[in-house]
Every structure is written in structure tokens, then in C-alpha cells.
Amino acid sequence: MKAPSRTTSALKVLATTAVAGLVLAACATATPYQPAGYNGQRGGYSEQRVESNRYRVTFAGNSVTSREQVEMSLLLRSAELTVESGYDWFATVNRATERDTRFVSTPDPFYGPYSRFYGPYWGPSWRYYRSGFWSPWDRWGPWGPQDIDTRQIDRYEASAEIIMGRGPKPAGDPNAFDAREVIQNLGSRVTRPGA
Known part of the structure; x- marks a missing residue:
């Protein structure tokens, strides 16, 4: 088997990196403050009326939405819902923030199988050193x-x-919480659609 040239390998790595960068850039925006499911977005806020003056409110973020942004969006939606319903203040009876954690492993395009033709290398912290030469062992x-x-x-x-x-x-x-005060203080601090 003929070893690939350095130029061919470099172009493949560059093309793979460019495509991966475009995909990541498209996904790398925080969940905006909007209703859940709006514009096909998975996250956002939702509410369910329990009694005439009692609601369950939820805000879900994506992997680049911080915990602080999620909790701030929840308070803001609670305040807006309070004012929309003709009330002045709201109190949280039960409040919780859940974290869903997962680990994703992917091959690194910069240190792929063709790098063996260019000798030994060191990788950053999550990678390891390899000589680049194959042996029967x-x-x-x-x-x-x-x-x-x-x-x-x-x-x-x-x-x-x-x-x-x-x-x-x-x-x-x-x-x-005073609903109008929460709107005044948090309204400009959440990520809006298209921002």
C-alpha cells in the first residue's frame, strides 16, 4: 500500500477540520429565551397552569447554555407570566435545577492514522504519545x-x-419576587432569539 503524500493528507485534515468547525459553529449558540420548540429548537421555556394562581414553569438549555442563564431565564419567564396573568408578585414553592451530563469521544482529525508517516508526536492533555511505527507486537x-x-x-x-x-x-x-422588578433587572441579561 502506497503511503499518502503529505500534501494529500494535509488537505484531507484541513477539509475535515473546516467541516467540523462549521458544524460546531452552527451548534455553538446558547438556547435563546423563547418558547420551547420555537423554530425547531429543543430548549426554551414552557409553563403549565396548575390552579388559577399557580403554575409550573420550566426552562431547558442546550450544551452551551450556562446554569446561570437557565436559572435566570426561569425567573424571567415566571415574572412575565405573573404580570400577564394580572398579578404583582410570585413565590417559588418548589424550585430545582437538573444537570444532564454525558461524555462524548471522537477520533482526533489532527492525530489520525496517517500521522505515523511523519514520526513521533505529542498530543495535548487529553491525548497520548505514540511512536508512529507499527510492530508485530x-x-x-x-x-x-x-x-x-x-x-x-x-x-x-x-x-x-x-x-x-x-x-x-x-x-x-x-x-x-416582585415580578416587575425581576423583568426590569433580568430582561436585558438573557439571550434573545437572533442575538
Whole structure:
């Protein structure tokens, strides 16, 4: 088998990297503050009415939406829902943030099987050193062990059950929020669609 030329291998790596970069760029935006399922987006906010003044509110983010952004979006939606329903304040009865973690391993295009023709190399922290030469004692075949990148992906989803009320919020209750004040303070801090 003829070894690939350096130019051919370099072009293949460059093309693979460019395609991977475009795919990642398309996915690398935080979940915007919008209803769940809007424009085909998986995340966003949703609510369910439980009683006349009681709702369950949820906000789900994607893998690049921080926990802080998810929790802030939940509070903002709770405040907006309170004002839309004709109330002044809301209190959270139950509130929780769940984290879904998974690990994804992918072969590294920069340290693929053809790099063996260019001698030994060192990889960054998640990779390992390999001589690049095959021997009959290499138990993983003629290309040696594959170089793998492993990354952790976290997704957050926050939910709360809220009770709404009119007039001033209950004094001394740390779970009670003035809805208009929350909108004023958090409205500009969430990621909006198209931003």
C-alpha cells in the first residue's frame, strides 16, 4: 500500500477540520429565551397552569447554555407570566435545577492514522504519545491505538412551581419576587432569539 503524500493528507485534515468547525459553529449558540420548540429548537421555556394562581414553569438549555442563564431565564419567564396573568408578585414553592451530563469521544482529525508517516508526536492533555511505527507486537493493529478526544457535555433544566399574588410581595419571604422588578433587572441579561 502506497503511503499518502503529505500534501494529500494535509488537505484531507484541513477539509475535515473546516467541516467540523462549521458544524460546531452552527451548534455553538446558547438556547435563546423563547418558547420551547420555537423554530425547531429543543430548549426554551414552557409553563403549565396548575390552579388559577399557580403554575409550573420550566426552562431547558442546550450544551452551551450556562446554569446561570437557565436559572435566570426561569425567573424571567415566571415574572412575565405573573404580570400577564394580572398579578404583582410570585413565590417559588418548589424550585430545582437538573444537570444532564454525558461524555462524548471522537477520533482526533489532527492525530489520525496517517500521522505515523511523519514520526513521533505529542498530543495535548487529553491525548497520548505514540511512536508512529507499527510492530508485530502492537496489539491494536497496523495503525496503533487511535487518538481520541473526550469531552464532557452538560445540559441544564430548571423548573419551579410558583404561586402568584397581588399587592406588595410578602415581607421576609426569600422565595417571593416582585415580578416587575425581576423583568426590569433580568430582561436585558438573557439571550434573545437572533442575538
